[in-house]
Amino acid sequence: MALLLLSLANTALVAQQKEITKEKWHWDNKLKQDTTAGYVQVIKVDNMLYISGAVSTEVTPEGITQVYRALERSLKSFGAGFQHVVKExxxxxxxxxxxxxNNARKAFYRGDFPAATRVxxxxxxxxxxxxxxxxxxHLPKSN
Structure with missing residues (x-):
């Protein structure tokens, strides 16, 4: 029985070590997430930022710029910029x-493009x- 309890305690300890710390940002919302739709705009885990989609109602230079300005704001919420983007x-x-x-999009990357998928x-x-x-x-690791 003692061996079983020790095993269960060890399993619980390993499970606790596997939890991750999530930092969130959601358009200056106090809750740091949208509970109606059920998402967060930016979530940071370790030195990675995962940024939810920013949208536009038009595919024009102005509409594209609007999307990338919103993404820029999302990046800046954790001190990042387009130079830190690794996937789009x-x-x-x-x-x-x-x-x-596409040039409206490319201007934000200044020649340093990420891996990208377009659908x-x-x-x-x-x-x-x-x-x-x-x-x-991907943010630089702080020392």
Whole structure:
């Protein structure tokens, strides 16, 4: 019986060590998350940022710039910038317009582009949205 209790205590200790610390930011919301839709805009685990999609209702230079300014604000919430982005996922209802106005997107990276996926979809979570971009960023480890 003592061996079983010791084993259970050891399992509980290992489980506790596997928990992660999550820091959250959600558009200056006190709760740091949206409880209605059930998401957070930015979540930081260790030195990684996972940034939920920012959206626009138009795939134009102005609409694309609006999305990337929102993403820039998300990055800045943890002291990061586009130089820290390692992965970008882009979803749009009009991939041809996105290709046409891609320079508006590229300007934010200043020649240092991340791994990227671009997908045309029938619709996004917000019915009026035509573009959504999410990011993963890697922050330098602090000493």
């Amino acid at each position: 996922n882009l979803y749009t209802t009009d991939i041809e317009a996105m290709k046409k106005y 045309q979809v029938v619709r996004l979570y917000m019915p009026e949205a035509k573009l959504e971009v999410e990011l993963v960023a």
